[in-house]
Amino acid sequence: MKNVLVTGGAGFIGSNFINHILDNSDDVFIVNLDKLTYAGNLENLKVSQNNKRYKFIKGDICNYELVENIFSDYKIKYVINFAAESHVDRSILGSQVFYHTNVIGTNVVLELSRRFEVERFLQVSTDEVYGSLGATGLFTESTPISPNSPYSSSKAAADMMVSAFYHTYGMPVLITRCSNNYGPLQFPEKLIPLMIINALNDKPLPVYGDGMNVRDWIYVLDHNIAIQTVLEKGTPGNVYNVGAKTEKPNIEIVKLILNYLNKSEDLIKYVSDRPGHDKRYAIDNTKIETELGWQPSFKFEDAIGKTIDWYLANKSWWEKIISGEYRNYYDTQYGKR
Numbered sequence: 343m344k345n346v347l348v349t350g351g352a353g354f355i356g357s358n359f360i361n362h363i364l365d366n367s368d369d370v371f372i373v374n375l376d377k378l379t380y381a382g383n384l385e386n387l388k389v390s391q392n393n394k395r396y397k398f399i400k401g402d403i404c405n406y407e408l409v410e411n412i413f414s415d416y417k418i419k420y421v422i423n424f425a426a427e428s429h430v431d432r433s434i435l436g437s438q439v440f441y442h443t444n445v446i447g448t449n450v451v452l453e454l455s456r457r458f459e460v461e462r463f464l465q466v467s468t469d470e471v472y473g474s475l476g477a478t479g480l481f482t483e484s485t486p487i488s489p490n491s492p493y494s495s496s497k498a499a500a501d502m503m504v505s506a507f508y509h510t511y512g513m514p515v516l517i518t519r520c521s522n523n524y525g526p527l528q529f530p531e532k533l534i535p536l537m538i539i540n541a542l543n544d545k546p547l548p549v550y551g552d553g554m555n556v557r558d559w560i561y562v563l564d565h566n567i568a569i570q571t572v573l574e575k576g577t578p579g580n581v582y583n584v585g586a587k588t589e590k591p592n593i594e595i596v597k598l599i600l601n602y603l604n605k606s607e608d609l610i611k612y613v614s615d616r617p618g619h620d621k622r623y624a625i626d627n628t629k630i631e632t633e634l635g636w637q638p639s640f641k642f643e644d645a646i647g648k649t650i651d652w653y654l655a656n657k658s659w660w661e662k663i664i665s666g667e668y669r670n671y672y673d674t675q676y677g678k679r
């Protein structure tokens with residue numbers, strides 16, 4: 343049995359990962375350590391709390407003693423560090439928790455992974471560490487790190503730390519840098535679920551700036567299969583970019599969602615731009631394709647429809663969220679723009 347510590351497994355990508363892995367492998371025991379911040383939700387997980395191959399622990403990755411006990415009690419051999427504060431807009435409103443969790447928290451998990459001699463430590467990172475592209479070009483693994491937001495700078499700091507542990511201690515670390523994910527269970531502060539839910543509620547769809555910033559989209563299951571591939575086959579010390587060659591200006595996504603839901607484009611509301619807004623992200627995924635044989639398998643045209651259908655079918659999931667803490671966040675910070 344492979345004992346895997348998954349941090350942040352109640353969030354969007356981590357919960358999709360656990361749901362997929364427990365359904366598709368028999369030899370994995372997962373310990374899910376999650377603080378259950380506003381973004382963590384145990385309802386995201388299909389697994390029963392009585393499942394013998396799964397253990398949920400509520401806690402903070404910054405808590406050294408707690409994480410030390412987990413390593414010792416569960417004989418952890420593999421670590422996947424998803425846990426993070428993940429939303430750029432929130433990092434602009436207040437950066438401290440981002441550096442605390444994303445840098446100090448990563449240090450705790452990494453340091454203990456070293457002490458307990460894990461076989462693999464995988465840091466789930468982001469293409470945002472590379473900064474912003476102009477009209478042409480792609481991010482490769484050798485593009486210099488040049489983050490622009492508090493969020494991306496905290497993720498870049500963590501990446502540097504993980505690489506340093508490889509160079510200093512020879513630790514078997516791996517880093518994945520993925521582009522923008524979409525799919526079921528994404529917290530409705532991010533572009534795609536926010537636009538779906540606002541459209542369904544006939545509320546304005548806030549588009550930052552001129553709507554021409556470009557993001558490179560990947561279906562969450564493709565990202566998670568890439569993580570599994572890198573964990574199993576990646577070369578220690580290496581970074582792997584993950585993307586699905588699906589660049590889209592934001593306004594195109596917003597119009598597609600309105601069209602799919604048969605709603606009027608009059609709902610679009612251009613609002614003031616995000617401070618320091620990166621213009622364009624685009625991933626060159628040649629390395630993971632050629633070295634590890636991973637390829638994305640979901641086409642955007644199909645998977646975006648599947649995603650919108652999921653939000654249509656799971657109204658109770660998001661209604662609970664938007665009537666709680668998130669409601670206040672949206673109304674006070676972004677509703678006024």
Ligand code: NAD
Pocket residue numbers: 349350351352353354355356375376377378379380381382383401402403404423424425426427428429443447466467468469497519520521522523524529
């Ligand atoms: P998310 O915000 O949906 O989930 C984050 C999870 O981490 C939540 O369950 C939260 O409770 C947990 N968490 C936060 N602070 C914690 C702490 N101190 N201790 C323990 N748990 C804590 O984020 P996501 O979109 O699922 O992103 C997961 C990872 O993937 C992050 O590291 C993010 O940087 C990275 N990533 C995200 C994307 C994307 O498009 N969403 C793309 C590339 C990389």
Ligand code: DAU
Pocket residue numbers: 428429430431467468469470520521522523531532533534536548549550551555556557592616623
């Ligand atoms: O690129 C990977 C990153 O993608 C991850 O590392 C981050 O965790 C994840 O949050 C995401 O960051 P972005 O800032 O790109 O995602 P977000 O959904 O916040 O915004 C996508 C684009 O849409 C961006 O150009 C800003 C724009 N936007 C966003 C929101 C929430 C709007 O125009 N209006 C909005 O209301």
